[in-house]
Amino acid sequence: MKRREFIGLLGGAAAGWPCAARAQQPAMPVIGFLGSTSRDPYLHLLAALRQGLKESGYVESRNVAIEYRWAEGKYDRLPALAAELVGYLVAAIIANTPAALAAKAATTTTPIVFSSGLDPVKAGLVASLNRPGGNVTGISSMSGELVAKQLELLHEVVPSATVIVLLVNPTNPALAGSLSTTLQAAARVLGLRLDVLHASSEPEIDAAFEMVVRLRAGGLVIGADGFFSARSEQLAALALRYAVPAISPYPPFAVAGGLMKYGASPSDGFRLAGVYAGRILKGEKPADLPVMQSTKYELAINLKTAKALGLEIPVTVLARADEVIE
Numbered sequence: 001m002k003r004r005e006f007i008g009l010l011g012g013a014a015a016g017w018p019c020a021a022r023a024q025q026p027a028m029p030v031i032g033f034l035g036s037t038s039r040d041p042y043l044h045l046l047a048a049l050r051q052g053l054k055e056s057g058y059v060e061s062r063n064v065a066i067e068y069r070w071a072e073g074k075y076d077r078l079p080a081l082a083a084e085l086v087g088y089l090v091a092a093i094i095a096n097t098p099a100a101l102a103a104k105a106a107t108t109t110t111p112i113v114f115s116s117g118l119d120p121v122k123a124g125l126v127a128s129l130n131r132p133g134g135n136v137t138g139i140s141s142m143s144g145e146l147v148a149k150q151l152e153l154l155h156e157v158v159p160s161a162t163v164i165v166l167l168v169n170p171t172n173p174a175l176a177g178s179l180s181t182t183l184q185a186a187a188r189v190l191g192l193r194l195d196v197l198h199a200s201s202e203p204e205i206d207a208a209f210e211m212v213v214r215l216r217a218g219g220l221v222i223g224a225d226g227f228f229s230a231r232s233e234q235l236a237a238l239a240l241r242y243a244v245p246a247i248s249p250y251p252p253f254a255v256a257g258g259l260m261k262y263g264a265s266p267s268d269g270f271r272l273a274g275v276y277a278g279r280i281l282k283g284e285k286p287a288d289l290p291v292m293q294s295t296k297y298e299l300a301i302n303l304k305t306a307k308a309l310g311l312e313i314p315v316t317v318l319a320r321a322d323e324v325i326e
Contacts, residue, residue, distance in 0.1 A: 029281050030065045031092050032085035034099040036172075038072050041230035048267035049094065052274020058281060071099070073200075073227050075171040078102035086110050092280050094273050096226050098172045100125060104136055111286045113276045114138030115269040117146075117224040117249070120291055123174050129291040137286040139272045141264030141294040147179050147221060148186035150247045150262050153299070154219045155190055156317050157260070157306075158245045161218020163193045167208055168223040170198040179223045200227065202234065209238045220246040222253070224263065232256055245309055254300040254325060259309065264294035298322045 033049070035042055050060055058064040067088055069081040075098050082102040085093055092111040093103045100114035104125060112135055114125060120140050126132035129140075151164065166183050168176035180196050187194035195215055199205045212220055222228055222235055229250045236256035239246040248254070249263030272292055280286065300323040306313050318324065 028063060028065050029091045030067055030088065031094060031277055031281075032088065032090035033066055033068045034078070034082055034085060034093055034095040034103055035068070035070045035226070036073070036075055036078060036096055036098045037226040037230040038070050039068065041226075045266055045270045048269075048271040049274040049277075052271040052276075053278050054274075055271075056275050056278020056282070058278050064281065073230065079106065082106040092277050094270075094277055097123075097175055098226070100136070100138065101174065107135065109135055111280045112136045112138070113273050113280065113286070114140075115266070115273045117141050117264075118175050118178060119145075122178065126291055129293075131287070132289065132291055133287050135286050137276060137289040137291055139269045139276070139292050139294060141224075141266075141269055145182065146249065146263055146297070147183050147223065150221050150249070150260075151183055151186050151190065151192075153260060153262055153317065154221060154245065154247050155192065156314055157311060158219050161192070161245075163195065163215060163217045164219045164221060165208075165212050165215060165217040166194060166196045166221045166223060167199060167205075167228070168196060169200050169225040169227045171200045172225055172227070175225060176223065183221065202231065205231065205234060206238065209242050209244065212244055213242055218245070220244050222246060222248040224249045229266070232258070240305065240308065243309055245311060251298070251300060254302045254323070257302060257305055259302055259305045259311075261298070261300040263297065265296040265298055268296045269294050300325065 060066055069085055071077040078099055079102050083106045086107045094113045095103050097116040097118050100112060103112045115138060119142060120126045125136050168179055170176055184194055197208045197211055199208045232250050232252035233256040236253050236258035240257050245259050247260040248258055251261055254261035276289055299321045301313055301321045302325040
């Protein structure tokens with residue numbers, strides 16, 4: 001081989017070395033996030049999720065990427081969005097209750113981490129809390145059980161009420177059914193009549209409040225659901241307009257003028273989901289990660305609203321409040 005040809009070959013090989021080195025570098029892992037509502041109401045929860053990932057050593061756009069998909073409150077879009085993320089070959093999918101159910105139906109291999117208000121065993125997400133099995137694990141706030149506590153609080157604040165209404169989203173049947181069953185049992189123990197109303201659109205929410213008045217209900221329990229969380233301000237405004245004592249599991253409700261908020265901290269749930277997603281990226285299996293239960297519960301009371309409704313909050317209830325809005 002002539003000297004000039006050898007140098008040319010050597011130079012061509014050297015030029016290819018950087019490309020080969022780049023090809024051998026591991027690609028940045030990608031996590032899928034599947035949300036049943038829209039992005040804006042979830043901004044504080046996404047911040048909590050990123051904090052959880054950071055605690056596990058992952059920072060978005062630095063060493064992990066996140067693909068977001070939003071159903072915009074149209075739960076019938078979730079199966080297609082879940083299939084899209086699975087096809088994207090994400091390393092894991094993080095989802096709330098209805099989104100997690102859609103993701104589980106879409107794949108038996110891609111790891112799924114949920115943050116849910118459902119009993120995940122009864123919902124069919126996992127085999128057991130300690131040994132989830134399969135490809136699903138996550139965080140549960142057990143909203144089905146918390147809703148009974150919400151009714152007790154409402155009963156303490158409005159003891160004269162004999163009729164209470166529960167508002168649920170019929171497009172999330174697993175959660176709606178769990179809430180309805182639990183609250184019917186709790187209402188019977190307290191000697192109350194419970195009526196269940198459904199709403200899955202803003203006009204239906206308006207109509208539900210008109211029905212609350214026609215039923216002469218003394219209080220309203222707003223069921224846990226991402227659709228209602230995203231519309232906390234609308235729900236609080238309607239509760240004030242129709243003078244309905246109401247309780248919701250979501251913090252923005254009391255801040256916006258609703259009477260009370262009681263529930264698990266959604267931010268804490270998504271932070272823990274981020275921690276679990278990070279552990280999965282490091283090689284742990286969902287089947288080996290027990291379902292964690294939220295232990296951080298918060299009660300907020302809006303005294304300004306209580307005064308507008310002509311209610312005097314019992315001292316025993318005020319003493320248990322984590323936040324009092326005056």
